[in-house]
Amino acid sequence: MSRQPATASATASPPEVETTVVASKSQRAYDWIRERILSKEFGSGYRLVLAPIAEQLQMSAIPVREAIRRLEAEGLVEYDRNVGARVALVDEQAYLDAMQTLGVVEGYATALSAPLLDAAALDEAEAINERMRSLLDRLDPNYFTQLNKEFHSVLFRACPNPLVLEQVHRCWTRMSGLRDSTFTFVPGRAEESVVEHAQILGLIRDGAEPIDIELAARNHRHRTLQAFLDRNPATSPTGPAADRQPATTDHLPT
Numbered sequence: 001m002s003r004q005p006a007t008a009s010a011t012a013s014p015p016e017v018e019t020t021v022v023a024s025k026s027q028r029a030y031d032w033i034r035e036r037i038l039s040k041e042f043g044s045g046y047r048l049v050l051a052p053i054a055e056q057l058q059m060s061a062i063p064v065r066e067a068i069r070r071l072e073a074e075g076l077v078e079y080d081r082n083v084g085a086r087v088a089l090v091d092e093q094a095y096l097d098a099m100q101t102l103g104v105v106e107g108y109a110t111a112l113s114a115p116l117l118d119a120a121a122l123d124e125a126e127a128i129n130e131r132m133r134s135l136l137d138r139l140d141p142n143y144f145t146q147l148n149k150e151f152h153s154v155l156f157r158a159c160p161n162p163l164v165l166e167q168v169h170r171c172w173t174r175m176s177g178l179r180d181s182t183f184t185f186v187p188g189r190a191e192e193s194v195v196e197h198a199q200i201l202g203l204i205r206d207g208a209e210p211i212d213i214e215l216a217a218r219n220h221r222h223r224t225l226q227a228f229l230d231r232n233p234a235t236s237p238t239g240p241a242a243d244r245q246p247a248t249t250d251h252l253p254t
Helices: 015-038 050-057 061-073 092-116 119-134 141-156 162-177 188-205 210-231
Strands: 077-080 084-087
């Protein structure tokens, strides 16, 4: 009995397998591009051209396009119909908006998370804060900022509302794209932050009302923003929007 030629349906990959492969490649492209944006290898205004990136990653343009769309949704990439996709241009208003938004969502996430934090989590946060305190005499702004993020992450990670958590992480991602640490510009704010961290921890340990914890966390973020504004009056949000010109450097703090 002669063998029948294989049909196309017998040799082709199932649609769900192809979709999974594209999704996996898209994640790899997303991680690759995002890492280079956050490390400043791809600076503000850097054009993200599909073909060279796809060639570099040895994949088609489709997953690269999907990755760029994700980064655009996060605010790290913008699309200009004249030049295509590019790393978002940093401006002062974007920094103010991101900091104000982070203060609101992070404060609320911390308040929702607080009743669910056990002693081990609070001890972990306290240990991080003590590490931050030990750096005050020889401040490394970028490392201090990394520890600051770890501290707050411990406090809000138990938040039971995934949508709120998603917004917090989006804000942190956006802030990372806005470059340098606040503590580079206002190093005196580092010591104040450590003190305020201890106060927030004290409220949580004492079982304070959620609104009090939320306000403490929000005010903590607001004071960081205000410290930068006081040092740079030109960035004050009180003036007319038309008077605020986009920044031309990558030196806005997070």
